[in-house]
Amino acid sequence: MVFVFATLLFTGCKGGKKASDEEVKVELSAEDKTAILQDIKQAEKIFNALPSPLESAMLIKSAGARFNEKALNPVSKVSTYVTNKDMALNLGAYTCDLSFASLYEQTQLLIDYMNAAKKMADGLGILKAIEQADIDKLEENINNTEVIMDIVSQTFMNSNSYLEDNGQPATAAMVLVGGWIEGLYISTQLVDMNEFNNNKLVAKIIDQKLSIDILLSLLENSKGNPAVDELIVEVGKLKAVFDKINIKSSPVRPEYDAASNTTVLKSEVKLDITPQIFSELSATVTKIRSSFVK
């Protein structure tokens, strides 16, 4: 059945118009066609979308956090990552650090982290993810945040699409996990515990609870891969802490704003976290992140 399904798709993609039965070269009865269509309808595709490293970095900046280089993974460690898992996790981590540096206009760091991400991508055999031309363009536009963000976004898309397209979804998932954990780690390091109540950055960290199940679903898709199985255990520990945090949301009400042609999704949310639970969360994230960056 898979073969017939794949063949149908192949011919369907070929010419720009619907394929005829002759092109398919598989004789199908009306019953077969109905059965295949039924299978197709049931074969639902599900995407689990984690915040990208660029989005994670943007969230930190939008919360008003100050830049701190010490929170980043030093580029000097780049040569110590030699396994597929280490390179994937640290491609994500370095891309997050790179995004963070770019948003805070840390120009030299930005170049250093782009080079570190390139080494990880090259090590994973990701062709043309980050090319020398990208680094040259980065240097030429070092004061143009918009161009820099476009380059970061494009190189990240090159990496994850290459891995997805070349049958490496487990590695693609590990890159995303590495970036997400790095963003969460940086956030927790930048919280001033003397200003815990009504802290905007703490609120952003709590929001990450909304992504923990997406993260686990993403990893579950590659269950059986030993490196992914290890990550599922680690992320499970993080979920156990996130489960101690309460988020209560009122129903979402869409309201269209004609002036900006934008819909505002209105809802009220009540977040409940104690400094003790936050410290536990921070310690758990730090431990996981330490195992990634070593």
Place this chain on the structure above:
Amino acid sequence: MVIAFNGAANAQCKAFAKKDCLPELGAYTHDGNYHAAVLVEGEEAELYKTFYSDMEYRVAIVGEAKLPQIEFKIMDSNKNVLYSNKDKDYAKTWDFKLQASQQLKLVVKVSSFNQAGETPASGCVAIMFGFKMKK
């Protein structure tokens, strides 16, 4: 055979996503994530993502020209439909922002040409997100 097909189809989808979907994000910064798949008439795909209160978002969902109209709707965690592009003449993009961060579900469906007995059309459908900081 299946693997070879998937590789070719995915590479085709990536090129399509970059060429036809990415420009739809306009002034929004692409988040760098890539979601694309070959879908057949009548087939559905779902996507789960958390959206944050400090951002303004644009979602762009584009199908290859050989496909019928692409329907998409956005739902909250209680399955309430917050937006459907069917009400907006199958618009390819939707701009939104949130008062509070939420996990939302996107359901994308390739509608049907309704021509019984014919092999269903198939083609790439790409989903991309752009964002900017809330003003």
